[in-house]
Amino acid sequence: MNYWLVKTEPSLYSITNLKLDKVTLWDMVRNYQARNFLKSMEVADFVLLYHSNVTDANGVYGLAQVKKVAIPDPTQFDRKSEGFDSGSAHDAPRWWSPTIGFKEIFQNPVLLHDLKKDSRLKQMQLLKRGNRLSVLPVSETEFNVIILLAKETR
DNA sequence: GCCAACGTTGGC
């Protein structure tokens, strides 16, 4: 069992969209390190959904779970898609997408500000200087702390 | 809108 955090711009795709869709293929990731993390996701892994590029409100907004391991991202072969990659061969796809399913929208979103001030989360990959990766591993401890913060009544 | 961080591209 592994724990992950994926970033998304809510104006493009938010936890609410995932709730409506129930499941979604996590496509369009075009960074090799992030791709490697996507490929190592296993069914039932938990995935924290992080909203980025929100004025004053970046943070973890909900929880998802891996439903299917990664398949080749279909957008890389689609000429009409922004994700099209002419350098990717069908027999050796570059980009991969797991399917994730909706679990919950947090009662209290755990904002970036809250993550930063919690001493138990000092080691979080997300908080490392300049980390722009859109898919990151989260430790079990960090995951549990974030879930606790999300359930806290404030 | 600005800008730091950093990944990618391409000339040499």
Next chain:
DNA sequence: GCCAACGTTGGC
């Protein structure tokens, strides 16, 4: 293989 230029991410 080096590295400058460029593009993107994402916090503020």
